[in-house]
Amino acid sequence: MPNRLADSASPYLLQHAQNPVDWFPWGDEAFAEAKRRNVPIFLSVGYSACHWCHVMAHESFENPAVAALMNDYFVNIKVDREELPAVDSLYMEATQIMTGQGGWPMSVWLDHDRSPWYAGTYFPPRPSHGMPSFTQVLLALNDTWNQERERVSDSSQRILEMMVTRNELVSHGRDEFTKDEVFEVIESGLHNLTSSFDPMNGGFGAAPKFPPTMVLEFLIRYESLNYLSDRDRDPRILEMVESTCNRMARGGMYDQIGGGFARYSVDSTWTVPHFEKMLYDNAQLLSVYAHLYRLNGDTQALRIVTETAEFLLREMQTTEGGFAAALDADSDDDSGHSHEGEFYSWTPEQLVSALGPEDGLYAAGLGNVTAAGTFEHGKSVFTLLADPDDWDKWFQVRTKLLVVRNLRPAPARDDKIVASWNGLVIRALVDAGRLCGRPDWIEAATKAADLLVSTHLGANPKFPGRLVRVSRDGKPGLYAIGVLEDQAHVASGFLALAQVTGEQSWLDLAKVLLDDIKLHFAQGQGLADTADDVEPVTAKTTSRQVDPTDNVTPSGWSATADAALTYAALTGDLAMRSWAEQLMKVLLPLVESHARFAGWSGAVLTAWLDGPREVVVAATEESQMIEAIHYANAPGLVYCWSNEQPLMANRPQITGSDTAYVCRGFVCDAPMTDGELLAKAIDRRIS
Numbered sequence: 001m002p003n004r005l006a007d008s009a010s011p012y013l014l015q016h017a018q019n020p021v022d023w024f025p026w027g028d029e030a031f032a033e034a035k036r037r038n039v040p041i042f043l044s045v046g047y048s049a050c051h052w053c054h055v056m057a058h059e060s061f062e063n064p065a066v067a068a069l070m071n072d073y074f075v076n077i078k079v080d081r082e083e084l085p086a087v088d089s090l091y092m093e094a095t096q097i098m099t100g101q102g103g104w105p106m107s108v109w110l111d112h113d114r115s116p117w118y119a120g121t122y123f124p125p126r127p128s129h130g131m132p133s134f135t136q137v138l139l140a141l142n143d144t145w146n147q148e149r150e151r152v153s154d155s156s157q158r159i160l161e162m163m164v165t166r167n168e169l170v171s172h173g174r175d176e177f178t179k180d181e182v183f184e185v186i187e188s189g190l191h192n193l194t195s196s197f198d199p200m201n202g203g204f205g206a207a208p209k210f211p212p213t214m215v216l217e218f219l220i221r222y223e224s225l226n227y228l229s230d231r232d233r234d235p236r237i238l239e240m241v242e243s244t245c246n247r248m249a250r251g252g253m254y255d256q257i258g259g260g261f262a263r264y265s266v267d268s269t270w271t272v273p274h275f276e277k278m279l280y281d282n283a284q285l286l287s288v289y290a291h292l293y294r295l296n297g298d299t300q301a302l303r304i305v306t307e308t309a310e311f312l313l314r315e316m317q318t319t320e321g322g323f324a325a326a327l328d329a330d331s332d333d334d335s336g337h338s339h340e341g342e343f344y345s346w347t348p349e350q351l352v353s354a355l356g357p358e359d360g361l362y363a364a365g366l367g368n369v370t371a372a373g374t375f376e377h378g379k380s381v382f383t384l385l386a387d388p389d390d391w392d393k394w395f396q397v398r399t400k401l402l403v404v405r406n407l408r409p410a411p412a413r414d415d416k417i418v419a420s421w422n423g424l425v426i427r428a429l430v431d432a433g434r435l436c437g438r439p440d441w442i443e444a445a446t447k448a449a450d451l452l453v454s455t456h457l458g459a460n461p462k463f464p465g466r467l468v469r470v471s472r473d474g475k476p477g478l479y480a481i482g483v484l485e486d487q488a489h490v491a492s493g494f495l496a497l498a499q500v501t502g503e504q505s506w507l508d509l510a511k512v513l514l515d516d517i518k519l520h521f522a523q524g525q526g527l528a529d530t531a532d533d534v535e536p537v538t539a540k541t542t543s544r545q546v547d548p549t550d551n552v553t554p555s556g557w558s559a560t561a562d563a564a565l566t567y568a569a570l571t572g573d574l575a576m577r578s579w580a581e582q583l584m585k586v587l588l589p590l591v592e593s594h595a596r597f598a599g600w601s602g603a604v605l606t607a608w609l610d611g612p613r614e615v616v617v618a619a620t621e622e623s624q625m626i627e628a629i630h631y632a633n634a635p636g637l638v639y640c641w642s643n644e645q646p647l648m649a650n651r652p653q654i655t656g657s658d659t660a661y662v663c664r665g666f667v668c669d670a671p672m673t674d675g676e677l678l679a680k681a682i683d684r685r686i687s
Helices: 028-037 051-061 064-073 085-099 136-148 149-169 179-195 212-229 234-252 279-296 300-314 348-355 357-367 389-404 419-436 439-456 484-501 504-520 554-570 576-592 598-607 624-630 675-682
Strands: 041-045 077-080 104-110 115-122 324-327 331-334 336-342 413-418 470-472 612-618 637-640 659-664
Touching: 028 041, 028 279, 041 085, 051 064, 051 136, 051 336, 064 659, 077 179, 077 504, 085 104, 085 115, 085 149, 104 136, 115 136, 115 149, 136 149, 179 234, 179 576, 179 598, 212 234, 212 279, 234 279, 234 300, 234 637, 279 300, 279 324, 279 419, 300 324, 300 419, 300 439, 324 389, 331 389, 336 439, 348 389, 357 389, 419 439, 419 484, 439 470, 439 484, 484 504, 484 637, 504 554, 554 576, 554 637, 576 598, 612 624, 612 675, 624 637, 659 675
Parallel strands: 041 077, 612 637
Antiparallel strands: 041 104, 104 115, 324 413, 331 336, 413 470, 612 659
């Protein structure tokens, strides 16, 4: 018998619709029922591609005896963290306060006021490794609720007080700042990055290693800024970027057969991934590798760009034109049992069976597929630690392996459309499409943007200037109202389209989103992650959640500053620029002391130091000057070439020739008709 999740639009919630647990979705009904029965709430948060979420579901939520305890003693709520990030963020902070760590599945027990009083992550079905069983936890917490209610109240009050304190700490920044001070902040951040850099394997810190995409973008921008401003070049910057990108591209975290990146590497060498493929990772890494190629002409980076874009269009694009959220880590083997990495791993025998003896042995040697295995059960994750002697042969073998692999049971796809992640993809496909001369990638970005406008923007009539966060099969999820990162990342995607297409409508749409942020996401002198016109997660918190540090995507705060700065440069809107600079004050101490977790903040500060650099080209779309802009590394570059847009006003061609106007920080160079001068002014390095 299906439970209350059967009507959900979330693939993750639908995975639990047949559980014997009487799940509720997040909402007033569940809390009213808990109050009526006088039982606490058990909140379980996860997402569809989460391996350990599946494990706990199989072990506990599908077990009738465990489900009976859950149903008797609790009202049980299941949340997809990707749909309701505000719920996830609030209770993840509580979990980290209570346990010193976080992750998914997240398990939190709440009182009737939605206040947390106990939390953890994965609980096993039997006691192991010093952890109690899930059943033991359920029984103990039921006793605590019934016999020590005062202890429950004290615990929830103490946790909320600590959360408010942390909320206040991250909201402080500098009163004012100069360019010299920003350079000093960035140099301090660079010093901190070099202290945690792994010179042997690339990346930062020890295993597990996540792709440091936002830090890499920051470093690429800063390298170009130093080049343009004739500052001393720091050789550590390119070492960190090139080493990390090279090792990730050669390892097993990158899918050497099908393209695209897994979420992270479980080891320090990027060999064995956690196999889920997330849209946000692949969008951001597509941009990073495109920008690395643009910076130094690295042909490996260009290959990764092409293969990753092809992966996104082949496997992640939906029929409506958007991009799906994730591919699962698990898939079935020949016997129908699900295993992590089953779809992606190989034995030498499987390669020989797929390719024949000669090519099978060739592929095994090239890809480090060994008899002992580099993964589990004698299987290996394909790596490409050295270039093949014959690229044409490798591409032929790779194509055959992809065909054979596609005959295996495929990992499940979470095909909901997440607004903010699609904003990241739009920007990435525009970046890569411009650089690689691929109008089809830009067309795909435009289709995704059209879907966000037609299906997400203003879908809930109560919020005409706001996106709903998710849709599926072309239907908006009206219950999941967009948060700060949705508004900001989609605005950035629209601004990228405004520049490449020359269409004013994308600028206008970006302003709608930014104006909604200014009106409803303001809190004090800064921002909150949720709007002031939606119901808070819990009424007991005195301020809305805010976290300007990066997570797996740029923080909503830094993304807003970036979008506002870009919009101001493209339109001459000085009020928008002043607002962006107000937001930047909070970013300075983060970059100075916590650069690993503030890479996008560093990227925004670098763009600001560059001006931003406004380039207007009075020419046709086919002009060599516009092509030069596509190869430009200037970190704060925005550009305009269409008469529709405001920057074109009073900027004609000189003597009938293609003419470029370059301005930085309210100061303009003389008009240029010489393409070489323009290339130098915007740091074009490759042809």
